[in-house]
Amino acid sequence: MHTSRYAVQLTDVTKRYGDGPNAVLALDQVGAGIESGTFTAVMGPSGSGKSTFLHCAAGLDRPTAGEVRLGGQDLSGLRERRLTELRRTRVGFVFQAFNLLPSLTVEQNITLPLRLAGRRPEEAWLRHIVTVMDLGDRLTRHPAQLSGGQQQRVAIARALVTRPEVVFADEPTGALDPETARDILVLLRQAVTDLHQTVVMVTHDPIAAAHTDQVLFLSGGRVVDGMVDPRADRVAEVMSGLRRAV
Numbered sequence: 001m002h003t004s005r006y007a008v009q010l011t012d013v014t015k016r017y018g019d020g021p022n023a024v025l026a027l028d029q030v031g032a033g034i035e036s037g038t039f040t041a042v043m044g045p046s047g048s049g050k051s052t053f054l055h056c057a058a059g060l061d062r063p064t065a066g067e068v069r070l071g072g073q074d075l076s077g078l079r080e081r082r083l084t085e086l087r088r089t090r091v092g093f094v095f096q097a098f099n100l101l102p103s104l105t106v107e108q109n110i111t112l113p114l115r116l117a118g119r120r121p122e123e124a125w126l127r128h129i130v131t132v133m134d135l136g137d138r139l140t141r142h143p144a145q146l147s148g149g150q151q152q153r154v155a156i157a158r159a160l161v162t163r164p165e166v167v168f169a170d171e172p173t174g175a176l177d178p179e180t181a182r183d184i185l186v187l188l189r190q191a192v193t194d195l196h197q198t199v200v201m202v203t204h205d206p207i208a209a210a211h212t213d214q215v216l217f218l219s220g221g222r223v224v225d226g227m228v229d230p231r232a233d234r235v236a237e238v239m240s241g242l243r244r245a246v
């Protein structure tokens, strides 16, 4: 167990792609602390650095400068192998396109991160997340036999199975109709409130952001604004201001 109250902490994180005149500053001295047990949205206009933020925070990409701490651990000192291990066990991912393996059953998909890490499922935790995600009667099905919303529930269960420090969700409701999207957001909220997990979600949707505890707004690779207990109309206002400024 870690002692930091931050699940993820970025300090002066800069990410530059390329060199010389063609270099792109995707993140420019970003500082952000995501407290454990919270639900955070990362928003901003296209090209503002949201994906880069997510990738650096999750240890998928290394910053050019600055420090990323995951559960108190500084990622910059880690060799590639340790970083891979950390991504498998201490970070969960949920994607827009679900990214389930079609040949595996629901249960095998959910427990895959544990098998990759050479760990056994904790039965009680597994049952708990399967119940919260309402997948108990579908464990032997295959992804193709499920609706989009059900597939995303499997993906969330898979992201939670290792009890990660943080779950990163990249537009998790982008491929779903509004009603199903709402169900998924309620489940992500439950993962935080009932299962005491930490979720960081990139979204462009103010209604999705309104389900979170706080929003970080990015523009031009910098954190330019924040909002606690966001409401969709206020989020939409900030977003249109940022789009106008681009």
Ligand code: ADP
Pocket (backbone or CB within 6 Å): 017, 018, 024, 025, 026, 044, 045, 046, 047, 048, 049, 050, 051, 052, 053
């Ligand atoms: P967002 O997710 O908000 O759309 P990104 O993080 O994808 O923004 O991109 C931020 C900036 O970095 C953009 O200008 C983008 O073109 C640039 N960028 C992202 N990834 C790369 C890359 N691999 N190589 C070069 N430029 C990149």
